[in-house]
Amino acid sequence: xxxxxxxxxxxxxxxxxxxxxxxxxxxxxxxxxxxxxxxxxxxxxxxxxxxxxxxxxxxxxxxxxxxxxxxxxxxxxxxxxxxxxxxxxxxxxxxxxxxxxxxxxxxxxxxxxxxxxxxxxxxxxxxxxxxxxxxxxxxxxxxxxxxxxxxxxxxxxxxxxxxxxxxxxxxxxxxxxxxxxxxxxxxxxxxxxxxxxxxxxxxxxxxxxxxxxxxxxxxxxxxxxxxxxxxxxxxxxxxxxxxxxxxxxxxxxxxxxxxxxxxxxxxxxxxxxxxxxxxxxxxxxxxxxxxxxxxxxxxxxxxxxxxxxxxxxxxxxxxxxxxxxxxxxxxxxxxxxxxxxxxxxxxxxxxxxxxxxxxxxxxxxxxxxxxxxxxxxxxxxxxxxxxxxxxxxxxxxxxxxxxxxxxxxxxxxxxxxxxxxxxxxxxxxxxxxxxxxxxxxxxxxxxxxx
Amino acid sequence: xxxxxxxxxxxxxxxxxxxxxxxxxxxxxxxxxxxxxxxxxxxxxxxxxxxxxxxxxxxxxxxxxxxxxxxxxxxxxxxxxxxxxxxxxxxxxxxxxxxxxxxxxxxxxxxxxxxxxxxxxxxxxxxxxxxxxxxxxxxxxxxxxxxxxxxxxxxxxxxxxxxxxxxxxxxxxxxxxxxxx
Numbered sequence: 001x002x003x004x005x006x007x008x009x010x011x012x013x014x015x016x017x018x019x020x021x022x023x024x025x026x027x028x029x030x031x032x033x034x035x036x037x038x039x040x041x042x043x044x045x046x047x048x049x050x051x052x053x054x055x056x057x058x059x060x061x062x063x064x065x066x067x068x069x070x071x072x073x074x075x076x077x078x079x080x081x082x083x084x085x086x087x088x089x090x091x092x093x094x095x096x097x098x099x100x101x102x103x104x105x106x107x108x109x110x111x112x113x114x115x116x117x118x119x120x121x122x123x124x125x126x127x128x129x130x131x132x133x134x135x136x137x138x139x140x141x142x143x144x145x146x147x148x149x150x151x152x153x154x155x156x157x158x159x160x161x162x163x164x165x166x167x168x169x170x171x172x173x174x175x176x177x178x179x180x181x182x183x184x185x186x187x188x189x190x191x192x193x194x195x196x197x198x199x200x201x202x203x204x205x206x207x208x209x210x211x212x213x214x215x216x217x218x219x220x221x222x223x224x225x226x227x228x229x230x231x232x233x234x235x236x237x238x239x240x241x242x243x244x245x246x247x248x249x250x251x252x253x254x255x256x257x258x259x260x261x262x263x264x265x266x267x268x269x270x271x272x273x274x275x276x277x278x279x280x281x282x283x284x285x286x287x288x289x290x291x292x293x294x295x296x297x298x299x300x301x302x303x304x305x306x307x308x309x310x311x312x313x314x315x316x317x318x319x320x321x322x323x324x325x326x327x328x329x330x331x332x333x334x335x336x337x338x339x340x341x342x343x344x345x346x347x348x349x350x351x352x353x354x355x356x357x358x359x360x361x362x363x364x365x366x367x368x369x370x371x372x373x374x375x376x377x378x379x380x381x382x383x384x385x386x387x388x389x390x391x392x393x394x395x396x397x398x399x400x401x402x403x404x405x406x407x408x409x410x411x412x413x414x415x416x417x418x419x420x421x422x423x424x425x426x427x428x429x430x431x432x433x434x435x436x437x438x439x440x441x442x443x444x445x446x447x448x449x450x
Numbered sequence: 451x452x453x454x455x456x457x458x459x460x461x462x463x464x465x466x467x468x469x470x471x472x473x474x475x476x477x478x479x480x481x482x483x484x485x486x487x488x489x490x491x492x493x494x495x496x497x498x499x500x501x502x503x504x505x506x507x508x509x510x511x512x513x514x515x516x517x518x519x520x521x522x523x524x525x526x527x528x529x530x531x532x533x534x535x536x537x538x539x540x541x542x543x544x545x546x547x548x549x550x551x552x553x554x555x556x557x558x559x560x561x562x563x564x565x566x567x568x569x570x571x572x573x574x575x576x577x578x579x580x581x582x583x584x585x586x587x588x589x590x591x592x593x594x595x596x597x598x599x600x601x602x603x604x605x606x607x608x609x610x611x612x613x614x615x616x617x618x619x620x621x622x623x624x625x626x627x628x629x630x631x
Contacts, residue, residue, distance in 0.1 A: 335469065
């Protein structure tokens, strides 16, 4: 691939004690998302907090400080709740964040946990009125007798303050756990998907939503698949796709019927009967689906592979990329330690020429669709000094020929998993969430997309 | 499958079944409630393991007496069973507002080493409930749930899970493992 990526300083949620391998669970990052311009980057964590980073404008005096991301705002999006009817705790973990396209000075984002979606307004305040008649600088009411003249309050500049306020709360529409939200290209509606149903909302209306997909069988014992991810088409506001635990994708057209249980297209690759094992179903479950920016392709991730599908070809994927095929013989151990249930996300670059996804040992992989070259990189403190160029890593099979710096499959740390990654919409800047740390890498040489 | 013997496959299948059952049991106390997707995947693995276990047992002991195959599950009626079976494994899916979680996996598991009750071919879907509770209507909760002494009471009724490690296998109706919400 030939790109040189260097690291900006790692941004650490507090709670990490470097002497021990102890990480506060609430600090584990659970979602990462750039906004539409790439100026802002939002992360959500298991503790229900959202941290927004803003890219510093490029400075001519110090060319190396261009485009660094610094904390812009932090707020508590969701709190733990208790469902008294079912005696279940509702986790505050942020499952997904999606930005709305910017329409005025303020930024809006949707954040969701298992049950409730919230719309947040993020706005800046850099001026403050001063010179009130009836209250003093601290806000205390003045003694009327001391007021001798009338003054007009004026706006004075102040230190920038970022205010975040909840504008809408979309609740009580999902019986099952929400796994995806997606904003429609009409910028008026969005959808939320749980294990069995997908609902369509209007951004301004919180007390009702339309159910557009329902795959719940009449008898739950007949359940064979669940919805794992869903996304609207980037340009066609009537089209959306959802993936299932069986490894299928369904493209639905909302113009065809009010309830889109019947798909317009079904994307499915026939199973290879030779590869059948106890765990075939688990590893074929699609954990993430993303439309390409062009809207022409779909990117899916299952446990061992990433696949690119052409919307015009339903019978099989266009391209299949092996992310960590060396795990295929270890599925039983990965089942026992629960790693086989990990849900990896995937991402496109801005020009749809490169796809990226995470793996174990804090490795992440990038595949260039044109050159067919791929690279494995590591997101760790040791290998990511600021301005350092990332070194490609290699995993070799146990007992196989080992080069220096190679790592053997048996030495992989399965507790260090990169589930969430994001790619800047226009530039070669990527955000990698490694447990409770966020890494931002930039490609200095090739900053502009080709 | 590779060149492993039927015996090894058998042992592997039993081990996977035991691991799966313990995972299902552990997921009940998970924060945020039972995850439908995970439960479904666990049940699929258990189904594969069970099918492979039984097909490898059949190939090991082809001379065992074959009981008549069971009738398929009829959700509306309560069919009589050809032979006594271990306790049923799940409560039926009652209305959507049902509070109970499925305790299917926690029902008593009994060993069926003495008689090959499970003669279903892997392809046959066994969704049959067995035992006395199948005489009850679908919508009533399973009365088999009970507490063992010393067991913490969860919001949903908890029955005991007496799975001997890898030893006892049941005629699992794995489709019934999916919790009823």
